[in-house]
Amino acid sequence: MNEHVALIWKKLDHLARMREYLRYSIAQVAKLLPIDNWQELQPDQHETLAAFRIRFSEYQEHMGKTMKAIAVEEEKPSEPFTAVLLYMEKLQCITSADRWKNIRELRNAVNHEYEDDPAVLHEFFDQMMQSAPDLLLWHGQLLDFCHRTYPHKSTDSKQ
Numbered sequence: 001m002n003e004h005v006a007l008i009w010k011k012l013d014h015l016a017r018m019r020e021y022l023r024y025s026i027a028q029v030a031k032l033l034p035i036d037n038w039q040e041l042q043p044d045q046h047e048t049l050a051a052f053r054i055r056f057s058e059y060q061e062h063m064g065k066t067m068k069a070i071a072v073e074e075e076k077p078s079e080p081f082t083a084v085l086l087y088m089e090k091l092q093c094i095t096s097a098d099r100w101k102n103i104r105e106l107r108n109a110v111n112h113e114y115e116d117d118p119a120v121l122h123e124f125f126d127q128m129m130q131s132a133p134d135l136l137l138w139h140g141q142l143l144d145f146c147h148r149t150y151p152h153k154s155t156d157s158k159q
Contacts, residue, residue: 004073005150011066012146018059019139025052026132029125038118049125056128057107060135064104066142067093073150093142095134103131 001009029052032045041049067088077083085097092099094100110124148151 001150001152004069008066008069008073008146008150009152010063011069013144015062015066015139017060018055018062019136022052022055022059022132022136025055026129028052029129033123033125033129035118035122035125038121052125053110053128056132056135059109059139060103060107061144063139070142070146088138088142091145093145094138099134100138103134106131 025048028048032041032048035041039132064081064084068081068084070086070093071078074087076087082097082101085094085100086148088094088100089097106124110128
């Protein structure tokens, strides 16, 4: 196994750990939703929502970096990132480059807008909860591709 493929597997192992933390956060947020009064949330509930937001964001970010590393290994264009997404779509690692971009826009909005409007907050978290299964599915599809293409002895990354 070359050094770059070893790096891809290291990224996949890290993604596997991130996936478990995200799954935990999804379960915790599901217990809170729907939220009727955002002003009455307790500190631990705010912490649960913040952890989910961060884990969701970092998971997608890290998955994107892993997909880019795969494109580089396969000697495909890695810039602009749309080229990586289209290649991942071709490999069936993601179902749609546009869907990835929509989730990325959601991730950017939720991380860069300091929103206090309960309706907007509800929409952000609802969309993230609806998008998380896509990320988890795509992670599995990315793993399937890597297991077929870059055989690896470790089973840590398996679903």
